[in-house]
Amino acid sequence: MSATAPLPEETDSELLRRAQSGDEAAFGAVMKANYERTFRLVYSIVRNEADARDLCQEIWVKVWSELPKFRGDSKFSTWLHTIATRRSLDHLRKNRRWFDKFLPFSIEDAEIKSVPEPSTEETARDQTEGSERVQQLKDALDTLPPKMRAVLALREIEGLSYEEIAKVSDLPTGTVMSRLYHARRLLAQKLGAKP
Numbered sequence: 001m002s003a004t005a006p007l008p009e010e011t012d013s014e015l016l017r018r019a020q021s022g023d024e025a026a027f028g029a030v031m032k033a034n035y036e037r038t039f040r041l042v043y044s045i046v047r048n049e050a051d052a053r054d055l056c057q058e059i060w061v062k063v064w065s066e067l068p069k070f071r072g073d074s075k076f077s078t079w080l081h082t083i084a085t086r087r088s089l090d091h092l093r094k095n096r097r098w099f100d101k102f103l104p105f106s107i108e109d110a111e112i113k114s115v116p117e118p119s120t121e122e123t124a125r126d127q128t129e130g131s132e133r134v135q136q137l138k139d140a141l142d143t144l145p146p147k148m149r150a151v152l153a154l155r156e157i158e159g160l161s162y163e164e165i166a167k168v169s170d171l172p173t174g175t176v177m178s179r180l181y182h183a184r185r186l187l188a189q190k191l192g193a194k195p
Contacts, residue, residue, distance in 0.1 A: 020070065046092060062087070140187050152179075
């Protein structure tokens with residue numbers, strides 16, 4: 001064993017190699033390192049916490065079964081995002097009637113949070129206005145078509161380039177740019193801002 005710790009990317013590369021050959025502990029470490037980011041992506045597309053958690057389980061089962069086929073032509077995260085995005089969009093297509101009929105219920109929204117008492121009226125007003133802006137943003141995001149919401153999440157939340165989004169979504173780069181433009185424009189309109 002060497003005295004110096006390996007670089008993080010070497011560790012990730014080694015973990016991936018071990019996971020590809022069936023090492024469950026290595027796969028567990030890969031999953032743990034990537035789970036929250038994958039969950040945020042899935043949640044940003046499906047907008048329902050329970051569905052996002054269920055989908056993440058399905059996604060990780062698929063990643064485990066498909067991992068031996070991962071050739072390393074792209075970054076592991078790009079490959080993972082492709083699986084997560086496609087599975088999320090498939091879920092929305094399959095459950096479209098249910099998704100449109102019922103409002104998504106978020107545990108986060110139902111939790112009673114203890115907020116310290118504001119010291120002044122101005123602080124209370126600021127907190128109220130901030131909460132209202134966050135709720136307006138959530139509501140506006142919920143009204144975007146899933147395909148627009150997906151590319152917006154990949155760009156704004158995950159920080160992927162247009163080319164990476166195109167690869168993940170299996171779309172031409174021009175279509176990605178168009179969907180992003182229209183998603184941002186619709187979002188701005190719904191929030192009352194000038195696009």
